[in-house]
Amino acid sequence: MKNYILFLTFIFFPWLVAAQQKASVSGYVTDAETGETLIGANIGLKNTDKGTTTNTSGYFSLPDLSQKSYTLVVSYIGYRIYEQEIHLHSDEKLRLNIELKPEDYQLDELIVESKSKDTEPIGVSKVTLDTEFIKQVPGLFQADVFRSLQMLPGIKAASDISSGLYIRGGSPDQTLILLDHTTVYNPSHFFGFFSTFNPDAIKDIQLYKGGYPAKYGGRLGSVLSLYSKAGNSNEFKGSTTLGMLASRVSMEGPIKNGSWLIAARRSTLEPILAVLDQSNKNLPEKFYFWDINGKLSYDADPDNKLSFTFYMGKDKLGFPFADDANINLDYGNQTISTMWTHIFSDEIFANFFLTGSHYFNFPSFNIGGTPFKRSNNIYDFSLEGDVEYTPHDRHNITAGFELGLLTFSLYDEFDKKENFSSRKQSQYGSVYLQDKWKISDRWTATPGIRINGFSKGEYSRIAPRLSLEYKPSDRIRLQAAYGRYHQFLTLSSNEAFTGFDAWMMTGKGVPPASGNQYVAGIKTIPFEGYSFNVEAYYRSMEHLFEPDPFLPDNAGLSYEDTFRFGHGYALGAEVLFERNIGPLTGLIGYTFSITQRKFHNFNEPLQGGEARFYPPKHDRRHDIKTVLNYEFNTRWSANLAFTFATGQAYTRPLGRTAAFNLPTTDFGKDQLVVGKVNASRLPPYHRLDISASRKGTFFGLGEAQWKIQVVNVYSRRNIWFYNYELDENPIGREPIRLLPILPTISYSIDF
Numbered sequence: 001m002k003n004y005i006l007f008l009t010f011i012f013f014p015w016l017v018a019a020q021q022k023a024s025v026s027g028y029v030t031d032a033e034t035g036e037t038l039i040g041a042n043i044g045l046k047n048t049d050k051g052t053t054t055n056t057s058g059y060f061s062l063p064d065l066s067q068k069s070y071t072l073v074v075s076y077i078g079y080r081i082y083e084q085e086i087h088l089h090s091d092e093k094l095r096l097n098i099e100l101k102p103e104d105y106q107l108d109e110l111i112v113e114s115k116s117k118d119t120e121p122i123g124v125s126k127v128t129l130d131t132e133f134i135k136q137v138p139g140l141f142q143a144d145v146f147r148s149l150q151m152l153p154g155i156k157a158a159s160d161i162s163s164g165l166y167i168r169g170g171s172p173d174q175t176l177i178l179l180d181h182t183t184v185y186n187p188s189h190f191f192g193f194f195s196t197f198n199p200d201a202i203k204d205i206q207l208y209k210g211g212y213p214a215k216y217g218g219r220l221g222s223v224l225s226l227y228s229k230a231g232n233s234n235e236f237k238g239s240t241t242l243g244m245l246a247s248r249v250s251m252e253g254p255i256k257n258g259s260w261l262i263a264a265r266r267s268t269l270e271p272i273l274a275v276l277d278q279s280n281k282n283l284p285e286k287f288y289f290w291d292i293n294g295k296l297s298y299d300a301d302p303d304n305k306l307s308f309t310f311y312m313g314k315d316k317l318g319f320p321f322a323d324d325a326n327i328n329l330d331y332g333n334q335t336i337s338t339m340w341t342h343i344f345s346d347e348i349f350a351n352f353f354l355t356g357s358h359y360f361n362f363p364s365f366n367i368g369g370t371p372f373k374r375s376n377n378i379y380d381f382s383l384e385g386d387v388e389y390t391p392h393d394r395h396n397i398t399a400g401f402e403l404g405l406l407t408f409s410l411y412d413e414f415d416k417k418e419n420f421s422s423r424k425q426s427q428y429g430s431v432y433l434q435d436k437w438k439i440s441d442r443w444t445a446t447p448g449i450r451i452n453g454f455s456k457g458e459y460s461r462i463a464p465r466l467s468l469e470y471k472p473s474d475r476i477r478l479q480a481a482y483g484r485y486h487q488f489l490t491l492s493s494n495e496a497f498t499g500f501d502a503w504m505m506t507g508k509g510v511p512p513a514s515g516n517q518y519v520a521g522i523k524t525i526p527f528e529g530y531s532f533n534v535e536a537y538y539r540s541m542e543h544l545f546e547p548d549p550f551l552p553d554n555a556g557l558s559y560e561d562t563f564r565f566g567h568g569y570a571l572g573a574e575v576l577f578e579r580n581i582g583p584l585t586g587l588i589g590y591t592f593s594i595t596q597r598k599f600h601n602f603n604e605p606l607q608g609g610e611a612r613f614y615p616p617k618h619d620r621r622h623d624i625k626t627v628l629n630y631e632f633n634t635r636w637s638a639n640l641a642f643t644f645a646t647g648q649a650y651t652r653p654l655g656r657t658a659a660f661n662l663p664t665t666d667f668g669k670d671q672l673v674v675g676k677v678n679a680s681r682l683p684p685y686h687r688l689d690i691s692a693s694r695k696g697t698f699f700g701l702g703e704a705q706w707k708i709q710v711v712n713v714y715s716r717r718n719i720w721f722y723n724y725e726l727d728e729n730p731i732g733r734e735p736i737r738l739l740p741i742l743p744t745i746s747y748s749i750d751f
Contacts, residue, residue, distance in 0.1 A: 023088040025096060026061040026346040029054050029074060032099035035233030035259060038076050039204045040128060041100070046071035046083075049441050050393050055349070056204070056227060057305075061390045063347050067092075074098050077130065093346045095302065124467050124479040125212070125519050125535060127152060129205040136629050136639050145205065145226070146187070146195035151625050151641060153574040153589035154209050154535075156618055158648075159720055160687075160712075160738040163188055163195045166618040168210050168537055169570025169595030170221030173491030173503075178225045180309045180337040185359040185378050186501055187333070189289045189315055190245075190267070196313055196333060200239060200250040201263035201293035203229040210537050211481030211519040214432040214448030214465045215386070215398060220487045220515045220541060228309050230297040231261030241748040245269055246289075258298035266290040286318035305341040310334075324368050331361040347391055353384040361501065375411040376502050380404060394438040403429045410502055420554050424505050426456035428488070434465065444469040454488045457507050461486040461514065475525040479535075480518075487513040492547045504547065509560030515541045529581025534573065541568040544597070566599035568613075586628035586640075595619045603677040614649075614677040621646040635696065641689045647682035653724055653731060682721075688713045702751035708743070715741035 029041040037058025044051030045062070048070070054060045067090045074082040079100040086094060122128060134148040146163040149155055156166040164172040177184045179197070187196035208216070208223040216223045231252035238251040250263035267288045291313030298306045314332035338354045361376040382404035389397045405427055412420040434448030448465040467481035490513070493501045506512045521535030548564040551557070572593030579585055596613040603614045624644040631637045691709040698704040717737040725732035 022063060023065045023067060023090065023092040023094070024061065024063040024346045025065065025072065025086065025088070025094045026059070026343075027096040027098060028058045029060065029076070029098045029100060030058060031079075032101045033232075033234065034237075035254075036203060036230055038079075038100065039206075039227065040122075041074060041076040044073050046073050052390075052396075055388060056206075056225075057341055057349075057351060059341075059343070059349050061346055061349065062393065063390050064393045072096070074100065076100055078103055095346070123208075123213075124469070124481045124521060125209045125537070127207040127209065129207065131199055131202055131205070134199045134202075134205075136637075137627055137641055143199045144194050145197040145199060145202065149205075149207065149224075151589075151627050151643070152207075152587075153576050153591040153623070153625065154572070154593070156620055156623065156645070158618060160718070161193050163193065165222075165224070167222045168539065168572065169568075169593060169619070170539075170541075171491070171616070171618070172493070173489065174219050174221035174487065176216060176219040176223045178223070179311060179335055180226070180228050180339070180355075181353045181384060182309075182335040182337045182355040183357050183380055184311075184333055184335060185357065185380075185503060186331070186361070189291070189313065194246070194289075196291065196311070197226060198248060198250075198263050198265050198291060198293055200241075200248055201228055201261065201295075203227050210517050210539065211467060211483050212465075213446060213467070213483075214434040214450040214463070215400065217430055217432070217450045217452055217463060217485070218487060218489075220485050220513055221539070228293060228295045229261050230295055230307065231259035233259035233297075237750070239748060239750045241746055243268065243746040244744050255296075255298070257300070258296070260297070261293070261295045263293045264291070286316065289313070289315040303343040305339075307337075307339045307341075309337045309339075311336075326366050328364045329362075331363070332359075334358040347389060349388045349390075351386045353382070355384065356381045359503075370415050371413075372415075373413040374502075375409070377407075377409045378503055379407040396436040397434070398436075399431075399433045401429070401431045403427075406505065408503055408505055410504075422559075424456060424507065426454055426488075426505060428455065429453045442471045444471075452486055452488075454506060454512065456488075456505055457510065457512075459488070459506060459512055461512065477523045478521075479523065480520045482519075483517045485515055485517065490544075490546050502547075506545070507559050509558070510545055510563055511543050513541065513543045513545060515539055529579065531576075531578045531580070533576045536571075536573040538571040539569065541570070541597075544568060544599075564599050564602070566597055566602075568595065568597040570595035583631045584628065586626070589623075589625045591620075591623040593620065593623070612676070614679070617648050617650065617678065619649050619678075635694055637693050639691045639693075642687070644684065644686040647684050647719075649678035650680055650682060650721065651677050652680040682719050685718045687711075687716055687718065698749045698751070702749055704750070705748045707746045707748070709745070711742040711744065712739055713741065 029038045029043070030036060031038060037054070039054060039056050039058060041054045042051065043053065043060045043062065050062060050065070052060050052062055065088055067088055069085065069087045072084045072086050080103050082098055082100055088094060129149065134145055135143045137143070137148045137151060144163065146165060149165060150157045154168050158164050158166065165175050166172065167175055177187055184196060188194065189196060204227040206225045210222055212223045229252070233254045236253035238249070240249040241247060246265055246267045248263065248265040250261065252259065252261040267290070269287060291311065293311050295307060295309045300306060312334050315329060317329040318326065320326040336356045340352045342350050344350060357378070357380040359378040361374070363374050365372040382402055384400065384402045386398060386400040391397070405425070407425045409423040410420065411418070430450060430452045432448060432450040434446060436444065436446045438444050446467045450463040450465065451460070452463065453460045463484045463486060465483040467479065470478040472478070488506045489503055491501060491503055517537065517539040519535060519537045521533065523533045524531065526532050544566045545563045547562060551562065554562050570593065572591060575590045576587060578587045595616060597616055598611055598613045600611055603612050604610070605612070622645065626640070626642045628640045629637060689709065689711045690713055691707060693705055693707045695703065695705050717740060719735045720738045721736050723734045723736050725734065
């Protein structure tokens with residue numbers, strides 16, 4: 001560690017000397033009412049080209065300032081603009097802690113004051129999602145982080161009952177999901193119906209759909225990073241929401257020099273099941289899920305902050321689906337994250353993390369008296385550090401490291417006999433260095449490099465990254481990015497059902513997957529309060545590895561022989577138009593995309609030859625999404641969400657053959673004849689959801705809100721998949737359909 005610090009000091013020494021000759025301004029930007037730090041607030045000096053934004057800790061630094069007077073301007077979405085006159089002396093290091101007051105918008109029938117969001121474009125392929133957007137979008141029974149993300153271009157869902165994120169042609173395991181820098185391995189409840197993350201506990205959501213910077217690694221596709229609320233440091237606050245499927249409650253308040261927050265959810269399906277006939281074997285005997293988020297924050301002194309965050313969640317299901325058959329599911333996640341924030345100087349800011357993540361999954365079947373059990377555990381512990389150095393107003397340098405221990409265990413038992421057992425453990429580590437370099441007033445470059453190491457198989461990989469931005473005017477930005485990415489893990493998953501998901505890692509003879517990403521786009525502000533963005537991308541996927549689905553038995557095989565290997569690619573273009581001003585706000589997005597895979601000895605021509613590319617099920621050529629919100633007045637608002645997508649790919653049976661009097665058996669054998677893999681398409685998918693909200697008070701004790709939602713307004717029974725009856729001739733086909741129209745109601749109270 002000492003050598004690492006000496007190395008950084010040597011690299012940064014020339015800038016350190018230069019910076020010491022200039023004045024600087026630094027500090028935190030917070031919400032005046034709650035004390036929460038604000039991520040991505042804009043800070044600038046009026047009538048100059050000097051400016052910056054707050055980092056993920058709400059901290060900013062403006063170095064290399066001359067001895068003179070300035071007007072400091074701070075702005076953030078939904079807050080009043082802050083201005084302050086500052087007078088700097090030579091070598092002065094001014095520390096400011098700035099509190100922004102929330103903006104109050106007045107609406108009536110005739111006049112609507114601007115409620116424009118800050119439409120300043122952000123980095124290439126990056127999306128910052130407001131938690132208010134999550135709560136506004138009509139959803140299945142309640143607000144959900146992942147289902148709100150699925151309304152953005154480039155992000156697809158597998159079905160109505162899946163919260164999985166399929167981003168730019170990648171499967172869910174190709175997206176790194178972080179909660180306060182802690183990896184979450186299976187972020188779902190209710191078989192994927194909901195995501196793990198309670199919107200009441202989340203402060204900020206940052207998504208890199210592709211071309212992500214060197215700060216992140218370990219996944220081929222994208223990064224979703226969520227940050228927990230710290231809690232109100234000024235007064236006690238709370239809220240509760242009663243819903244048809246799940247309800248939630250949160251409380252927060254101050255402690256000396258800090259704050260705390262607790263947020264909990266639990267399913268409320270049991271009363272509904274109790275009303276139904278429990279003798280009906282098509283109903284679960286037992287079902288519930290719950291989760292708890294908590295955070296404790298403490299400001300030791302102006303230069304040191306400490307925080308402790310935890311998450312616990314669990315799903316439990318008992319379901320007798322026949323007279324002699326039942327299924328039991330027991331799975332969940334646990335995470336912890338301890339963070340130390342330290343300001344070494346006005347130019348050097350650092351965060352250090354100690355994290356732990358545990359995913360467990362214990363499913364079991366019993367069919368006709370024959371039991372099957374599985375035990376699947378993942379333990380991931382890591383130590384991380386990020387150092388941000390701003391030696392000059394044209395350079396923002398970030399360097400960091402990560403050291404971790406990863407343990408996977410998987411045990412299968414069939415008819416009380418061990419069928420498969422595997423325990424894999426690996427140390428991993430990485431270092432990165434990147435610089436956001438403002439070459440001129442129009443050009444910005446962010447070069448970076450990341451080095452990854454994985455002890456299982458003794459693999460090391462170098463991943464260069466580069467993004468460029470050209471700003472021909474204040475309203476137009478041209479952006480491009482390139483990156484090399486690697487992935488040491490893979491997920492064996494059923495797209496329709498997550499109960500048996502199992503993660504596996506690289507090893508001897510199983511090299512990590514890798515790929516290149518190329519992104520180019522234009523982000524514009526055509527009018528005040530509007531934005532229009534276009535991005536195109538291409539990404540390769542090399543050395544893909546996944547458990548071979550055609551192996552009849554893994555017993556006796558070496559680890560590498562249980563996998564199949566392949567490659568693929570994805571390309572597409574995304575268009576997004578947003579309106580963020582006035583009573584009517586929302587977005588319209590369109591995506592054109594193609595994704596293909598190829599595996600050896602799979603999807604080969606009948607006459608022989610090399611395997612052919614095929615589209616995975618989540619490949620959708622065209623995708624259109626619309627989200628609209630209209631505020632009638634200070635009490636009433638309405639929301640609309642519409643989705644149209646090309647039908648998902650599937651393999652269509654062409655016929656059936658039968659063979660009799662085989663040498664090895666005395667009964668006939670049916671064989672299904674199929675066409676090219678996933679060469680057919682289900683009918684197009686489309687759905688309209690609407691909701692209406694009314695704000696009021698709860699007997700004068702606090703604010704309250706009624707929310708009525710109608711999911712699938714015109715009851716479009718989209719096809720999930722086809723079920724084939726092989727006993728019929730010709731083969732019978734029955735469509736299995738997704739959700740019908742579903743009205744729901746919820747009531748929320750803030751106290």
